[in-house]
Amino acid sequence: MTTGPVPRPRPGEVLVRVRAVSVNGGELAMRTGRLRPFSGRRFPKRVGIDLVGEVVVGTGRFAAGELVWGGTGRRMGSAAEYVAVRAEHLDHVPAGLDPVRAAALPAGTTAITALRDKATLAPGERLLVRGATGGVGYVAVQLGKAMGAHVTGLASAANLDLVTELGADEAIDYRAPGDLGRFDVILDTVGTDLPAFRRLLAPRGRMVAIAFDLERPVRSLGYLAAHAMHRTRWIRFFSGNPTAPLFAELGRWVAAGVIRPQVDRVFPLADIAAAHRALEQGGVRGKIVVELP
Template sequence: MRAARYDRYGPPEVLYATTVPRPVAGPGEVLVRVHGSSVNGGETKARAGGIKVITGFRFPQAIGMDFAGEVAGVGAGVDVVAPGDRVWGFLGRTTRGAAAEYVVVRPGLLARAPEGVDLVEASALPGVGTTVITALRDKARLQAGERLLVRGASGGLGSVAVQLGKAFGAHVTALASRANLDFVRELGADEAVDYRTPLGELGTYDVVLDTFGDRPWAWRRLAGPNGRMVAVAFRGVADVAYLAAAPLLPGRPLRFFSGNPGHALFADLTRYVESGAIRPVVDTVHPLERIADAHRALEAGGVRGKHVISLR
């Protein structure tokens, strides 16, 4: 099968498409024919060597974490899905390799994909969609009528957060570049604000969702008297240290989590898509052979939704 690999840490150019043995579903496993896989910030950091303590020094390494496709086969003991079923899911917190024509995954890490959505486009959602559901519904407990600020509103996470915030009945303020203000309004934002606006001019909010990740101590101040902030990204060591210490510090609640979605969360995401609350937002679809272009474009910024890799 075709798959993306890299033989050393470095810039996007280290990525290449190659041919590797097709995996086989063992007992309790599902073989999925991948139609699409998205490009995530954590993967670009891994490819660049930013998390070597996790990814190690054995090469070649695979890339890609979430996927959408069709069941191609099941191992012994699997009866929750069958060949031909449309599914989407996640390989696991520390497993990569979804940028390939086939993947083997445990049933608990996938769910039925939404009907009426192309599977390549659908692949834009599993990772970011489940992260935003966890952030807004489970961590922040966003309520109808509350004021939500989304930082990084035009990106993969932010574009879903704007949509889900509106579906929950919140008043959504979206921070984005000037070029993307109309875009986030089209997603449903009640207000679209240039991200360069000084923090002191932004007011206060019931929920602050930070998808960018730097200076959480500064953004935390925008949470109002009963406000809370959820950070779903980080940029540097100082940011991580602050997030780790935040539960012990006075001030508004600040929550940070590492996504590890399972079947129930993917099934919730399917229901949100089928209800019309969320739709996939795709910046560009890249063939596997141009995966380096996708990584390069994500790192350049200014993304509208997700870059996805087509395996069809």
């Protein structure tokens, strides 16, 4: 860990004293150099994509002392005591949520974008969520049910109980899935074996991927691009960059009791390396959160 001065917010930025952040798969790949074509070759990298904290210096609708959540946009670095964040990437935390539980939820904006905006999931459709107990997947299971879908969640055998608790109609061990049938929408948070899962799509099915195969990045991204323009059984890949309206929508789902936070483990900032190792080991039940004093 390194130290430095408290950042000075620029016009349009809010200075936030960070209380908690989550650990995300994308920052693991970035930190370990597996995304050099996108990240550049200068290391070490700062980590942290999302945050929950108290406003120190506000602007516009944000006043000092308020609890906010949000993200750092297309850059990393939220795992710090103080962060200056563009106001358009922040919103107020719903009442009743403490910082640790709130930090388990910002990745849910990706689930909203995937199911509502990209796949246009409709009531009665069949939804398959790969990685159903991961940071995006556990929210997608809850959201899919709220949107009226029949939800199947793939997860490790040890986590199938959580998939059921989240409301899935079916909880299936990804190592022994058997005949899964056909799905109208597939949300892929894993990135591997995309052709096999595309074959599970119904004739008008849609797959939304938020990950690609890091062992075969060129082939994986090429496959995604080749099938993005299909009129049927298509695949869309995206990387989230949520702004205030999306965080506000997430807050409404949470306030309504539709989406609840799921915290796997909590680490202090001094042990953030251990938090990263815990996510790398897999089998996570929700979100791994790093708490700051």
